Amino acid sequence: MSDERATGPDRRAGGAARSRPPRARCASAPAKRLVDLAIGALLLLALSPVLLTVAAAVAAASRGPVLVPRVRAGLAERPFALLTFRADPATRTGRLLRRHFLDHLPELLHVVRGEMSLVGPRPVPLETAWSARGPERARSSVRPGMTGPWQIGGRSGLPWEERAVLDLHYLEEHWLGMDLSILARTALRAIRGRSPAARTPGAPGTPGRHTPGPRTPGRRTPGWRRPAL
Numbered sequence: 298m299s300d301e302r303a304t305g306p307d308r309r310a311g312g313a314a315r316s317r318p319p320r321a322r323c324a325s326a327p328a329k330r331l332v333d334l335a336i337g338a339l340l341l342l343a344l345s346p347v348l349l350t351v352a353a354a355v356a357a358a359s360r361g362p363v364l365v366p367r368v369r370a371g372l373a374e375r376p377f378a379l380l381t382f383r384a385d386p387a388t389r390t391g392r393l394l395r396r397h398f399l400d401h402l403p404e405l406l407h408v409v410r411g412e413m414s415l416v417g418p419r420p421v422p423l424e425t426a427w428s429a430r431g432p433e434r435a436r437s438s439v440r441p442g443m444t445g446p447w448q449i450g451g452r453s454g455l456p457w458e459e460r461a462v463l464d465l466h467y468l469e470e471h472w473l474g475m476d477l478s479i480l481a482r483t484a485l486r487a488i489r490g491r492s493p494a495a496r497t498p499g500a501p502g503t504p505g506r507h508t509p510g511p512r513t514p515g516r517r518t519p520g521w522r523r524p525a526l
Contacts, residue, residue: 326439328473333415333440336480337408344402351399355382358390364403370426374437377412379404379420396490404443416476417442418464433461435468444483 341348355363366378384400385391394400407413413420420441429436447455447463455463467475 329414329471329476330411332473332476333408334411336415337405341405341409344405347399348402351382351394351402354390355384355394358388359385361385368423369420369441370423370437371412371420372437372440374423374426376423377407380406398487398491401443408443412440414440414442416444416467416479418445418467419448432465436461436464439468444479446479449479449482449486 352363361383363383364380365383366380368376369379371377380403382394382400382403383391384394386395404413408415417439418436418441421436426437445464446467447460
C-alpha cells in the first residue's frame with residue numbers, strides 16, 4: 298500500500314478548515330462499545346481456526362498478499378487501514394470468500410481495536426467522507442460497522458443514496474436490540490451465501506465500482522423511490 302497521509306479529521310485535502318461531523322443520537326454508545334469488545338473478542342477467538350484456514354487457502358490459491366489494506370474513514374473521519382482477505386474473483390477460493398463474506402473476517406481485529414463496530418454504516422474512502430453534506434455527515438459520528446441495515450435482506454444492490462438513507466435511519470433509531478437482530482440476520486445470510494449474480498455498487502469515489510451520475514436539481518432520477526424502512 299502506498300504511504301497515504303491524512304491531513305486530519307478537521308481538514309480537507311486542500312488544507313481548508315473543516316467542522317466536525319454532527320453527532321448522531323446514540324445514547325447507548327458506551328454500552329455499544331462494551332458489546333462490540335465482548336462479542337468481537339469472543340468471535341475472534343472462536344473463529345481463529347477459520348481465519349488461519351482462510352489465510353492458508355488465499356496464499357495457496359494465487360500469488361499476492363493474503364491481507365489487502367485500504368484506507369478508510371473511521372470515527373470523526375480519522376483514517377485507518379481496513380484489512381480484508383484478498384478475494385480474487387478469478388479463483389475458486391476468491392469466489393467462495395465473496396459469496397459467504399469470509400473476506401471480511403479480519404475486520405474483527407478493527408472491532409477489538411476500537412476502529413470499527415460490529416454494526417454500523419460501512420466504512421467509506423476518505424474522499425467520500427470529506428465530500429458528505431448535511432445529514433450524511435452524521436455517518437462519521439459513529440464507528441463504521443462490519444455489517445449494517447442494508448447488508449441484510451438482499452439490499453446490498455441499492456443505489457448509494459438509498460443506502461445512505463438506511464444508514465441514517467439506523468443512527469436515528471439505534472438501540473442494542475437492533476444491533477443483535479442485525480448480527481443474527483447477518484450470520485444467517487453469510488451461511489446461506491449471496492447470489493453469484495449479485496452486484497454491490499460501491500460508494501462514490503470507490504475505484505472500479507458504480508458511481509451514480511449527477512441529478513438534475515429539483516428532479517428525481519427516474520425509477521428512484523425512498524426505500525421502505
